Amino acid sequence: MKVSCSVVVFALVFHFFLVTGSRSPPPSDSVIIIGAGMSGIMAAKTLEEAGYKDYIILEADSRIGGRVHKGQVDGNTVEMGANWLFSGGPKSSPAHEIAKKIKLRTLYSDYGNLSSNIYKQGGGLYEKHVVESAFKVADARQEFGTNLSKILSSKKGGDDDISILGSQRLFKQVPKGPLDLAVDYFYNDFEEAEPTRISSLKNTFPRQLMEDFGEDSYFVADPRGFETVVHYIANQFLSHNNNKITDPRLQLKKTVRKINQSKNKVIITTEDGSVYHANYVIVTVSVGVLQSDLIGFVPRLPHLENELPGENMIFVTVTDEESRRIEQQSEKKTKAEIMQQPFGRIYFAGEHTNSTYLGYVDGAYFSGTFRSPSDSLYPLLGRAT
Template structure:
């Protein structure tokens, strides 16, 4: 279902917009494959640039909402920013399919963490008891010399190691949270600071009753507004949490930053205005009982949600982003080009980096730079 500022669009109008978006996407995928096939030439273009080549640039609130659904909803940044060659085709979907599952397991996402941790850390009654795991320790300084690394945390704790794997987000690396002594070399700082840390915000609301349609074909609602990304994509949770009267809206990029910096009261007022336009139609729309607004960008331990490959960022720069610096190795979703931005990418990058370090310890250190 797609809605405008003044009500519903006609079904055939919406279907036509989606049909054009499908064609744009197909053109972009094919162009990306052509650019990727040019050996030794690191040519690229933004997703928006490919749309210009195709002579089908989204215009108007409806087309922008549909384009947002196809692109920003995944990359969390506008099409003028995202690299075409390093976005299309989306490898995760190529490998695992395009189905998107919303897991509502009451145990929470930590169940996955415990499953992995229990494979190598001591645990008891689903609690990690291994003394090697240090929680609630914020690293503020990493000092390395020719033969050791010293980590200092915010509470004054000091840890010594021969090597360190740094797994904080690229957003945190771009901030001043961690002091590196000596400073990271210019090639590493350029690779870090030219990459993008995107912001993806899901605002959840629980209401005393449902006032939105449910049933087949009603899980998503699009709100078409002249401002791109203004509370565009809505999704109810009746399928996952029946009877809970929950709905959420996804915002990204500048809208996420704007919302994080304003009061919750103002955000709620904006949301209620949109909901009344979408579902009011003479009905009374109640205030939410509760509302959750994550603040990934403001949180110094994250500084965003996940990374995104910007247009113009070269493969050489990405190689520098992945590269160790002396005794410091780097891992995280931002270092896994196959599943960039996904938990899968973070998981596999950790394995790959650990194996590289083990190889270094046993045999020789490949790719290390000073």
């Protein structure tokens, strides 16, 4: 699944020491990680490898993995989140490499025979050559969109963007009939988990994950589930017994409800009434959780619509009366208003903060590693060391 909405990420890794409200004030370098999905576990692992062992992870669920999780139907494992691994490209997917290490059972998804297996609405199959023609048009649309995306990205400032549907209109090849719409769904909606009218062209094309890791798709069909990949990473640094994590630094069933940031500290309140004090917090919850206001931020976060990778900038979309108000005031005043938004001690990670592999497990993996300028927490490790 891909998402076009993301949050601004600054980064920081510091030594952590947890202090509750009844104890003395926290030391100068305390860190709490919210969320034990792939990005949260990777952030903790990176802290561990950098020598910072006194951190804590607060997870709302009774398990780790986040949106990488499984369910059961008639005794069979069914993936409820991530389901495919990718291979065959010039680079190795971290998730796929781990899957091979733990011998996770997968099935190759062969899409080569789709042209012989698309049914008409009234019954019966479309003729193969008719479907192949529709695929050729879809390939041309995607090539046009990819080239347009590269042109938009190369422009100074790089702020211009349109939807995938917008690029199709420019190409004058908008899918209309049942067959074209079905093929377009396979090319776009299925991959992005959202319709082309709202999918960002620049955040979609070129599909960097497939260009880097390959288009060979492997469906996870292992009773242990895709979540075993996350468990494998966690077991490398969190103490465990019989494959069950016993490390006290991981605290499950801790649903964070409020993050209160002041100049000198951050106070976190969970649903069960627990209060935690820290100097820095790494929030790894999904964009959906952030948009739902399940976590109250004090001061409130602005409505963030995009991330400008590599830049210390916030991109905020405003509409209606607010847009007219801002348009009429000076640029200096607008900048002053933007700078009033406090983020200093709260940082964000997750697949939505990795523009290269936005929406994928590998994006979440890299967002927690801080290893390259494109990773969401990159400045954090460099500053700490």
